Amino acid sequence: xxxxxxxxxxxxxxxxxxxxxxxxxxxxxxxxxxxxxxxxxxxxxxxxxxxxxxxxxxxxxxxxxxxxxxxxxxxxxxxxxxxxxxxxxxxxxxxxxxxxxxxxxxxxxxxxxxxxxxxxxxxxxxxxxxxxxxxxxxxxxxxxxxxxxxxxxx
Numbered sequence: 708x709x710x711x712x713x714x715x716x717x718x719x720x721x722x723x724x725x726x727x728x729x730x731x732x733x734x735x736x737x738x739x740x741x742x743x744x745x746x747x748x749x750x751x752x753x754x755x756x757x758x759x760x761x762x763x764x765x766x767x768x769x770x771x772x773x774x775x776x777x778x779x780x781x782x783x784x785x786x787x788x789x790x791x792x793x794x795x796x797x798x799x800x801x802x803x804x805x806x807x808x809x810x811x812x813x814x815x816x817x818x819x820x821x822x823x824x825x826x827x828x829x830x831x832x833x834x835x836x837x838x839x840x841x842x843x844x845x846x847x848x849x850x851x852x853x854x855x856x857x858x859x860x861x
Contacts (some may be wrong), residue, residue, distance in 0.1 A: 708765045708766065708767060708794060709765070709766055709767075709768050709773070709807070710763060710764065710775060710807045710839075711763070711764045711766060711776050711807070711809070711811070712739060712761050712762070712764070712804075712805035712839050712842065713725070713761045713762055713763040713764075713776075713803070713804055713805070714739070714759035714762075714800075714801055714802065714803040715761060715780060715783055715784035715789075715792065715802055716763075716780050716784050716792025716793065716795055716800045716802075716807070717760060717792065717795050717800065718736035718760035718762050718845065718849065719853050720783070720853065721736075721760075721761075721762040722734050722762040722851065722852075722853075723851075723854065724779065724783045725764050725779065726763075726851065726854070728766075728771060728775075728779060729770060729771060730767050730768075730770030730771025730775075731764050731765070731766045731771065731849070732765050732767055733764070733765040734762055734763070734765075734851070735761075735762070735763050735844060736761065736762055736763070736808045736843050736844075736847075736850060736852075737759065737761060737763060737843050737849060738751050738756070738758035738759070738761065738843045738845065739758060739761045739763075739805050739839065739840065739842050739843070740757060740759045740761075740800075740803060740808070740837065741756040741757035741758030741759075742756065742757050742758065743755065743756035743757065743758065743799045744841075745843060746758055746843055747846065748845060748849065751799050752797075754799065755799060757841070758799060759798070759799055759801050759803050760799050760845075761805065761842075762801055763817075763842055764776070773810075773811055774818065777804070778814060779789055780804065781818070782823055784802060784803075786802045786822070786828070786832045786834040787828045787829075787830040787831060787832055787833060787834045788802070789801070791802045794826065801833075802832075802833060802834040802835070803834065803835040803836075803837060804836045804837070805836070805837055805839035807836055807839045808858075809810060812836065812838070815836045816836055817835060819832060819836065844846075
């Protein structure tokens with residue numbers, strides 16, 4: 708198994724999209740990229756921690772490649788929107804790829820360059836590519852939130 712970590716707006720939707728991807732065997736949501744130890748949701752929401760809301764994946768590279776995960780990442784959000792996705796605003800909603808290996812770093816940079824070369828967007832891509840570091844698991848009620856919400860409706 709390998710790990711991948713992506714920030715693309717509210718982590719509920721990001722996690723849901725990746726959870727459905729064949730080859731992704733586990734997902735969780737949490738916080739990465741900040742300077743605050745053991746942040747909780749309210750800390751991150753207050754914009755004092757510097758963290759992004761992220762989905763972290765465990766995936767089987769014999770079933771799905773990191774490059775395929777990158778393709779999905781680009782499809783599920785607007786990478787030209789600085790510190791926001793839709794109605795969600797703040798640095799915690801930034802577009803960011805946290806890389807766990809140098810191979811991921813290279814693949815992410817090449818993927819971003821290919822997308823930029825396509826000139827698909829009127830605005831520049833603002834997605835950050837950074838090394839992964841401390842990952843703080845979000846509270847239980849955030850984990851697979853959309854799947855739980857669907858189950859409670861039925």
